[in-house]
Amino acid sequence: ATPMSIMTATGRGAQAGVLIRNAEALERFEKVDTLIVDKTGTLTEGRPKLVAVLPEPGHDEAEVLRLAATLEKASEHPLAEAIVAGAEERGIELGSASDFEAVTGKGVKGTVDGKRVALGNLKLVADLGLEAATLTDKANVRRDEGETVMFVMLGGAVAGLVSVADPVKETTPAALKALHALGFRIVMATGDNERTARAVAARLGIDEIRADVLPADKARIIAELQAGGSKVAMAGDGINDAPALAQADVGIAMGTGADVAIESAGITLVKGNLDGIVRARRLAHATMRNIR
Ligand code: ADP
Ligand code: MG
Numbered sequence: 001a002t003p004m005s006i007m008t009a010t011g012r013g014a015q016a017g018v019l020i021r022n023a024e025a026l027e028r029f030e031k032v033d034t035l036i037v038d039k040t041g042t043l044t045e046g047r048p049k050l051v052a053v054l055p056e057p058g059h060d061e062a063e064v065l066r067l068a069a070t071l072e073k074a075s076e077h078p079l080a081e082a083i084v085a086g087a088e089e090r091g092i093e094l095g096s097a098s099d100f101e102a103v104t105g106k107g108v109k110g111t112v113d114g115k116r117v118a119l120g121n122l123k124l125v126a127d128l129g130l131e132a133a134t135l136t137d138k139a140n141v142r143r144d145e146g147e148t149v150m151f152v153m154l155g156g157a158v159a160g161l162v163s164v165a166d167p168v169k170e171t172t173p174a175a176l177k178a179l180h181a182l183g184f185r186i187v188m189a190t191g192d193n194e195r196t197a198r199a200v201a202a203r204l205g206i207d208e209i210r211a212d213v214l215p216a217d218k219a220r221i222i223a224e225l226q227a228g229g230s231k232v233a234m235a236g237d238g239i240n241d242a243p244a245l246a247q248a249d250v251g252i253a254m255g256t257g258a259d260v261a262i263e264s265a266g267i268t269l270v271k272g273n274l275d276g277i278v279r280a281r282r283l284a285h286a287t288m289r290n291i292r
Pocket of ligand 2 (some may be wrong): 038039040041236237238243
């Protein structure tokens with residue numbers, strides 16, 4: 001690539017909010033055939049809202065939410081913010097939490113008003129030797145709507161579930177259509193439940209998903225695809241996504257996401273939507289065509 005043509009491409013990209021780190025990133029991106037996209041914050045707004053609280057028989061709805069929100073007060077996860085905001089909107093007064101512990105990719109644990117409380121996905125439920133009991137069917141109904149379900153555990157039992165919805169970004173469907181038309185194989189990766197992931201993917205016409213992945217799994221999935229001969233770009237926004245962005249042939253960070261994701265990326269989308277990938281691909285093609 002001539003320095004001039006690269007400069008033109010990066011300049012045009014920058015004007016459109018697509019920051020290309022260097023010539024290498026642009027050259028590599030032209031060869032990418034597989035695009036891995038994180039779900040939360042990349043395909044979706046990343047601002048989940050609490051939409052349901054369902055107690056197990058014998059438990060109280062407001063109390064289930066109070067326990068969950070009291071614990072989540074100490075967490076910075078977007079899911080935690082949704083639960084705390086939901087409790088505040090319902091006028092629920094929070095208790096006092098101690099021994100707070102975040103369990104990466106699974107949830108949170110701690111003590112609320114002297115009682116052991118945990119909140120998270122089925123992996124966390126299983127880790128604690130518990131079962132979702134009577135709520136399994138109701139949980140699946142929520143997941144089929146694309147919601148993220150978290151179980152609230154009190155002492156030695158599941159006391160209820162909370163469910164949050166995170167709307168798809170307005171720009172996502174059209175961007176995915178354009179990316180498919182450009183020939184990318186698109187794979188959605190998420191720490192979220194398989195059933196939730198499938199519901200979101202189906203709405204967006206994504207036919208390949210990797211769900212229930214722990215943060216470290218995302219980098220491993222990319223390495224496996226690369227070992228199979230694929231050239232992989234990964235689009236993500238979170239702190240957890242940084243290792244995967246670094247592993248990818250081209251890491252693509254949402255400019256609205258975590259600083260560490262941006263630092264690990266070859267391309268940054270200032271506006272935080274996937275339209276920028278379409279533009280980056282066209283720029284890469286045009287630049288490389290001029291050179292050959
Ligand atoms: P993602 O790939 O969507 O960014 P994470 O690895 O952050 O996912 O989280 C994966 C799953 O772990 C979530 O869908 C949720 O079920 C559970 N989880 C993570 N953090 C929390 C939390 N603070 N409270 C409740 N559940 C959580
Ligand atoms: Mg994310």
